[in-house]
Amino acid sequence: MFYVRTGDCLQRTSNWLEKLDAQMAHIVASHQCEWITTLASSERLEHVNTFVNTDARDRNVQFTRERGEIKPLIRMELKSHAN
Numbered sequence: 001m002f003y004v005r006t007g008d009c010l011q012r013t014s015n016w017l018e019k020l021d022a023q024m025a026h027i028v029a030s031h032q033c034e035w036i037t038t039l040a041s042s043e044r045l046e047h048v049n050t051f052v053n054t055d056a057r058d059r060n061v062q063f064t065r066e067r068g069e070i071k072p073l074i075r076m077e078l079k080s081h082a083n
Contacts, residue, residue, distance in 0.1 A: 003016055
């Protein structure tokens with residue numbers, strides 16, 4: 001079905017497959033992981049704030065306990081939690 005939808009009219013399946021393989025190879029070769037790129041760049045890393053290994057708190061994020069674990073309150077829960 002993918003061949004029917006993406007192949008050119010009267011295109012041989014072998015030619016279609018070669019073209020598809022070339023496109024896939026290009027995508028794989030040009031793929032970049034955004035996190036690896038960010039971690040490798042000090043400029044980009046300055047824009048990332050993490051709360052791992054720190055007690056720093058974000059005043060805009062409120063937490064509740066659920067099944068013995070903390071979880072951030074979602075917007076709907078904020079109103080009922082305040083009551």
